[in-house]
Every structure is written in structure tokens, then in C-alpha cells.
Amino acid sequence: MTKERAYFESLALKEEGRLSPEHVPEVYHFDRTMSLIGMRYLEPPHIILRKGLIAGIEYPLLAQHMADFMAKTLFFTSLLFRSTSDHKRDVAEFCGNVELCRLTEQVVFSDPYKVSQYNRWTSPYLDRDAEAVREDNPLKLEVAELKSKFIERAQALIHGDLHTGSVMVTRESTQVIDPEFAFYGPMGFDIGAFLGNLILAFFAQDGHADQANDRKAYKEWILKTIEDSWNLFYQKFTSLWDEHKNGAGEAYLPTIYNNPEVQLLVQKKYMTDLFHDSLGFGAAKIIRRIVGVAHVEDFESITDAAKRASCERRALDLAKMLLKERRKFEGIAEIISAIRQY
Amino acid sequence: MTKERAYFESLALKEEGRLSPEHVPEVYHFDRTMSLIGMRYLEPPHIILRKGLIAGIEYPLLAQHMADFMAKTLFFTSLLFRSTSDHKRDVAEFCGNVELCRLTEQVVFSDPYKVSQYNRWTSPYLDRDAEAVREDNPLKLEVAELKSKFIERAQALIHGDLHTGSVMVTRESTQVIDPEFAFYGPMGFDIGAFLGNLILAFFAQDGHADQANDRKAYKEWILKTIEDSWNLFYQKFTSLWDEHKNGAGEAYLPTIYNNPEVQLLVQKKYMTDLFHDSLGFGAAKIIRRIVGVAHVEDFESITDAAKRASCERRALDLAKMLLKERRKFEGIAEIISAIRQY
Numbered sequence: 001m002t003k004e005r006a007y008f009e010s011l012a013l014k015e016e017g018r019l020s021p022e023h024v025p026e027v028y029h030f031d032r033t034m035s036l037i038g039m040r041y042l043e044p045p046h047i048i049l050r051k052g053l054i055a056g057i058e059y060p061l062l063a064q065h066m067a068d069f070m071a072k073t074l075f076f077t078s079l080l081f082r083s084t085s086d087h088k089r090d091v092a093e094f095c096g097n098v099e100l101c102r103l104t105e106q107v108v109f110s111d112p113y114k115v116s117q118y119n120r121w122t123s124p125y126l127d128r129d130a131e132a133v134r135e136d137n138p139l140k141l142e143v144a145e146l147k148s149k150f151i152e153r154a155q156a157l158i159h160g161d162l163h164t165g166s167v168m169v170t171r172e173s174t175q176v177i178d179p180e181f182a183f184y185g186p187m188g189f190d191i192g193a194f195l196g197n198l199i200l201a202f203f204a205q206d207g208h209a210d211q212a213n214d215r216k217a218y219k220e221w222i223l224k225t226i227e228d229s230w231n232l233f234y235q236k237f238t239s240l241w242d243e244h245k246n247g248a249g250e251a252y253l254p255t256i257y258n259n260p261e262v263q264l265l266v267q268k269k270y271m272t273d274l275f276h277d278s279l280g281f282g283a284a285k286i287i288r289r290i291v292g293v294a295h296v297e298d299f300e301s302i303t304d305a306a307k308r309a310s311c312e313r314r315a316l317d318l319a320k321m322l323l324k325e326r327r328k329f330e331g332i333a334e335i336i337s338a339i340r341q342y
Numbered sequence: 343m344t345k346e347r348a349y350f351e352s353l354a355l356k357e358e359g360r361l362s363p364e365h366v367p368e369v370y371h372f373d374r375t376m377s378l379i380g381m382r383y384l385e386p387p388h389i390i391l392r393k394g395l396i397a398g399i400e401y402p403l404l405a406q407h408m409a410d411f412m413a414k415t416l417f418f419t420s421l422l423f424r425s426t427s428d429h430k431r432d433v434a435e436f437c438g439n440v441e442l443c444r445l446t447e448q449v450v451f452s453d454p455y456k457v458s459q460y461n462r463w464t465s466p467y468l469d470r471d472a473e474a475v476r477e478d479n480p481l482k483l484e485v486a487e488l489k490s491k492f493i494e495r496a497q498a499l500i501h502g503d504l505h506t507g508s509v510m511v512t513r514e515s516t517q518v519i520d521p522e523f524a525f526y527g528p529m530g531f532d533i534g535a536f537l538g539n540l541i542l543a544f545f546a547q548d549g550h551a552d553q554a555n556d557r558k559a560y561k562e563w564i565l566k567t568i569e570d571s572w573n574l575f576y577q578k579f580t581s582l583w584d585e586h587k588n589g590a591g592e593a594y595l596p597t598i599y600n601n602p603e604v605q606l607l608v609q610k611k612y613m614t615d616l617f618h619d620s621l622g623f624g625a626a627k628i629i630r631r632i633v634g635v636a637h638v639e640d641f642e643s644i645t646d647a648a649k650r651a652s653c654e655r656r657a658l659d660l661a662k663m664l665l666k667e668r669r670k671f672e673g674i675a676e677i678i679s680a681i682r683q684y
Contacts, residue, residue: 084447084493085441085444088443089437091437092437092438095430095433095437096430098426102427105592110598114597114600137604137607140599140608141604141607141611143598144599147593151421151429151592151593152421152496251489251493252486253456255456256455256456256485257486259479261479262479262483265479265480266483266486269483
């Protein structure tokens with residue numbers, strides 16, 4: 001880790017911790033010269049969420065906690081709550097975290113769509129699938145739009161790497177860690193990362209099923225968690241918006257958006273756009289974990305390569321469809337139905 | 343002018359001058375402590391373009407020059423040409439120009455859509471029109487989207503105030519001045535400002551017509567200039583793109599966008615989105631000049647209030663339609679037809 005990384009990680013941990021203290025470990029001390037972060041030790045039985053998902057453990061509060069974390073950190077750092085002055089000051093500060101933004105650009109939006117020495121996939125099973133990704137012009141068109149949005153759109157302070165390996169859990173506690181990729185970017189990148197990684201976990205389950213546990217009930221729990229995460233996020237985010245609609249937020253001045261009809265219109269449009277962004281970014285995150293450089297333990301821990309490839313292909317095919325057709329979906333229930341069809 | 347303003351003006355003048363030296367006056371010296379800009383004196387017969395448009399003077403090279411200025415300054419400061427690192431460094435620098443961004447937000451995207459003591463219009467003729475703007479929910483929905491894009495989307499270094507009062511002209515020379523509002527924002531804001539102010543000039547002509555000159559030929563010249571400006575911009579911008587497609591631009595890596603079909607797809611999509619942005623921002627700029635705080639001499643110089651109101655209403659009605667239905671238009675020729683119908 002470079003010294004820069006530690007600085008931005010500590011900065012983001014403190015800001016996220018201020019906004020969502022229940023779900024972010026407290027930073028006690030940061031020393032910039034030493035790049036030293038002193039922070040809460042997440043004691044056992046906290047484990048990385050991804051490992052819990054592989055083990056088939058249910059976390060009844062996960063959706064609620066993650067919805068709360070995402071709603072608070074994204075809403076309160078957006079122009080729905082803040083003034084342009086505060087926003088531009090913080091955007092400028094986090095522009096300094098450019099090296100990690102570049103890394104994301106490369107591994108999420110570039111490498112999977114070109115021949116790259118770093119790419120790998122479950123070969124030979126997925127050779128043709130990986131090639132198809134590289135040759136899919138409509139897919140690459142959509143990826144370009146998401147990449148531009150990732151670089152250009154300073155919508156809120158995002159975690160920047162909100163997959164299931166950046167969350168530590170017990171049945172009662174959910175703690176978001178490792179925000180060293182944080183910067184002002186599109187909200188959908190965080191929401192999509194979390195939902196996309198739950199979808200990866202879902203498709204990996206058939207590879208973990210055995211005679212003792214067919215994982216069917218667990219797959220249903222994952223689907224419910226995906227659905228609840230979005231729905232609860234939607235509720236919490238719009239509640240915060242309603243609560244603060246007469247505040248300092250620069251985006252929708254109360255003197256302009258001054259009647260219930262127009263308020264409903266803007267909120268519905270905002271949330272629909274955010275939903276489509278989340279689906280797009282989520283799909284991109286799935287694709288890169290199957291044909292890109294960095295894979296996920298959900299699939300990697302399936303030792304039978306043919307079985308692994310079959311799980312991966314279903315996730316990949318869903319993601320390609322979502323990326324290209326995301327604007328046709330109106331709600332998360334439709335996504336759950338789509339997942340079941342792959 | 344605050345000292346901040348002079349700093350960002352000199353910074354933008356130098357950058358724009360480097361990219362488009364034929365159309366930006368040279369800066370000889372800037373002293374930050376003194377907020378002193380020493381720059382080329384634009385000698386007579388240079389006059390402010392807006393005054394020329396009111397006087398009915400044709401500028402045969404205007405469209406070509408402005409297309410050149412916009413194509414070069416916007417392309418070379420975008421991710422089509424630059425790396426993310428350079429981009430974020432400059433975005434951060436221009437975040438400092440926040441006070442002027444806030445002023446634009448207020449006068450362009452807020453004031454016209456609410457009751458504000460600073461608003462004025464040709465009363466009593468346009469009283470009902472001004473009220474209708476404030477009560478138009480679909481219009482306010484679109485304005486919100488443009489405002490968010492203005493604040494959040496760092497697409498390129500934009501001039502930020504590219505109306506016909508920021509351009510000095512002779513028949514042979516076109517010089518863009520006063521970029522004190524410059525920051526990294528959406529390209530369409532500049533293109534829309536220029537086209538929108540030409541549209542204002544068009545609708546003002548009937549108020550300047552007299553027995554000696556019915557202005558009919560001049561109106562045709564303005565329409566042709568609007569059409570040529572966009573078409574030449576499109577040509578120059580896409581030529582620059584083609585020329586530099588194998589360069590350091592981060593948005594579309596040549597190893598991914600590696601066949602003529604996908605290159606055509608991404609370019610067409612990019613330019614269509616930019617066209618729609620330009621129409622939206624242009625329409626917002628027209629509206630604010632009729633029912634907002636700052637008006638334009640094109641209309642103000644029409645002394646007969648009834649006649650002035652009639653000209654203004656036609657521009658306002660066109661702008662409202664454009665703002666709400668801009669995505670239906672596929673090319674500038676359709677816009678020219680629409681202008682003729684109002």
C-alpha cells in the first residue's frame with residue numbers, strides 16, 4: 001500500500017464513520033507521516049461477508065445494515081444534502097486519490113473487454129465466452145458510458161470497492177471496511193458493487209451444494225437479501241431526502257420543487273436513474289470477476305472446473321443482459337425474476 | 343471582480359489560448375497578488391458580437407471560427423484526449439472557481455423557476471408566461487437534471503459563459519474573451535450557450551426590422567450560422583477524435599474500441615448525447631434571459647414593449663419545448679425547422 005492509499009482510506013473511514021457510525025469501525029488515530037491508521041479491532045466472531053456467503057450462513061440484518069450504510073453515506077455527501085461549495089471542496093480533495101481510480105478503470109471497465117495478459121477465466125470452458133465479451137459491440141458501448149460516468153460524475157463520496165470482501169459481519173453486526181478506493185463518483189457504483197457481488201454469491205451456490213445441503217434455501221435467502229437491500233435502501237434514501245428537503249441541499253431547492261406532484265416526479269426520476277446505474281455498474285463488476293484479472297473466492301473455491309465454469313457462465317450471461325438492457329427494468333423484483341431464469 | 347475571478351480567468355485564457363490560439367487573445371502577463379491580467383488589446387474594428395447581431399452585420403467566418411474554438415478547447419481537455427491523472431488534477435484546480443459556478447446555478451437553473459426578487463420580464467405582457475414557467479412541473483424536472491449535470495459532470499474545461507457578449511468579432515476575426523466562469527463541466531453548456539444566444543438574436547430581429555431593412559435576409563443568415571456552427575463543430579470534433587483515437591485518451595481505448603463498427607457506434611452515441619445536452623442547456627440559457635435576472639441587449643434594445651414581448655414569447659415558447667423534448671431531435675436541421683415554426 002502506498003502512503004497515499006492510507007491517507008484516503010483514513011479520510012473516508014472518518015467521513016463514513018461520522019455518517020454511519022454503527023457500520024464503520026472507528027478510527028482512533030491517523031499519522032500521515034507514518035501512514036499509520038489506528039482503528040477499532042473487529043473482534044471475533046466477525047468474519048469477511050464473502051466467507052460467510054460461501055459457508056452458507058444467513059445474516060438476518062445484512063440488508064437492513066447495508067441499506068442504512070449506503071443511504072446515509074451517499075445521501076449526506078450528495079447535492080441532495082450539501083451545498084455546491086462543500087461539494088466542490090471535497091471533490092477536489094478526493095481527486096488526489098487518482099491512482100486507485102485508474103486501477104478501477106483498468107480492471108473493471110477496460111481489461112475484460114480487450115486481450116490482456118492479466119485476464120484469466122476457467123479455461124477451456126469459458127474461452128468462447130471471454131472472446132464473446134471482447135467482440136460484443138453493444139456491450140462495449142454500454143461499458144464506455146459507465147466508464148465515463150465513473151470518471152466524470154462526482155455525485156457523492158463513494159466507497160469505491162463495496163464488494164462482499166469489504167464487509168465484516170456477525171449475525172448482529174455489519175461493518176464496512178477498506179475504503180481506500182473512495183472518491184466522489186456515481187452512487188450506483190457502490191450499490192451495484194454490493195448487489196453484483198451478492199449475485200455472484202448466488203450463482204456460486206450450486207458449486208457449493210452437496211448431499212448434506214442442497215443450498216436451495218440459502219439461494220432464496222440471498223435473493224431476498226438482494227431484494228431487501230435495494231428496497232430498504234430506496235426507503236431510507238428517500239426518507240432522508242424527505243426529511244431534509246428544506247435544508248441546504250443544492251440540487252432541488254424547495255422554492256422551486258414546491259408542490260407534492262413535482263417532488264414525486266423528481267424523486268421517482270432520480271431513483272429510477274440510480275437503479276439503472278446500479279444495475280449497469282453491478283453487471284460490470286460481475287463480468288470483471290469472471291473474465292478479468294481478479295476473481296472471487298465464491299467461484300474460486302469450487303474445485304470442479306466444469307462445475308465452476310457452468311456457475312460462472314450463468315452469472316456472466318445474466319450480467320451481459322443486465323448491462324445492455326438495464327433501462328427496461330423498473331424494479332428489483334424484475335431483477336430477481338431475471339436471476340431465476342439464468 | 344474578486345481576485346479569485348481574475349486568477350481563473352487568466353488560467354482559462356492561457357489554456358484556451360494554447361489550444362485555440364487564433365480565437366483567444368494572448369495573455370502576456372498575470373500577477374496573482376495584484377490580480378492583474380496583461381493581455382492582447384483587441385483593436386478596432388473588433389466589436390462585441392452581440393452588438394453586431396443587433397446591428398444586422400453578417401460575419402461569414404463566425405460559424406467556422408466558433409466551431410473551431412469549441413471543438414479544440416472541449417476535445418483536448420476531455421477524456422477523449424487526456425489521461426485520468428491529468429483530468430483529475432485540472433478538475434481539482436478548477437473546483438476552486440466555485441463562487442462563479444454557484445452564480446451560474448442560481449441565475450440559470452434556479453431563479454427563473456421560482457419567485458425571486460431579482461427576476462424581471464416585459465410586464466404586463468409576459469406576466470402569465472413567467473408564471474407558467476414557474477408552474478411547469480415537467481420543465482422543472484428537466485432543469486433539475488441539467489443542473490445536476492452542470493455541477494457534477496466534469497467532462498471538459500468549459501468557458502462557462504459562452505454567449506454572444508463573450509465574443510469579439512470583425513469580418514475576419516473571432517476572439518473569445520471573459521472565461522472567468524471556466525471550470526470542468528459538461529461540454530453542452532458551452533455549445534448551448536452559443537447556439538441559444540444566436541437563437542435569441544434571431545427572435546429579436548423582428549423587433550429591429552424597419553422600412554429600410556426587414557431583416558428577413560439577416561434572419562436567414564443567423565439560421566444558417568446556427569446550423570453551420572453545430573455541423574462544423576461536429577465535423578471538427580469527430581475529426582480530432584479520429585486523429586487522436588490511438589493516443590492517451592482514457593475514455594475509449596483503441597484495444598477495446600478496435601473495429602470500425604464499434605468506433606462508429608460510440609462516436610454516434612457520444613455526439614447524440616452531446617447534441618441533446620447542448621439543446622437542453624441552450625434552452626435554459628434562453629429562458630433565463632427572458633424571465634430571469636439578467637437580460638440581453640438583443641431584446642432590451644427593442645423599445646416598443648409590446649413588440650419586445652412578442653419576440654421574447656416566441657423564443658421562450660421554443661425554449662420550453664426544446665428543454666422538454668430535446669431527445670426527440672436528431673439533427674440541427676430539425677432545430678432550424680422548429681425555430682421557423684415559432
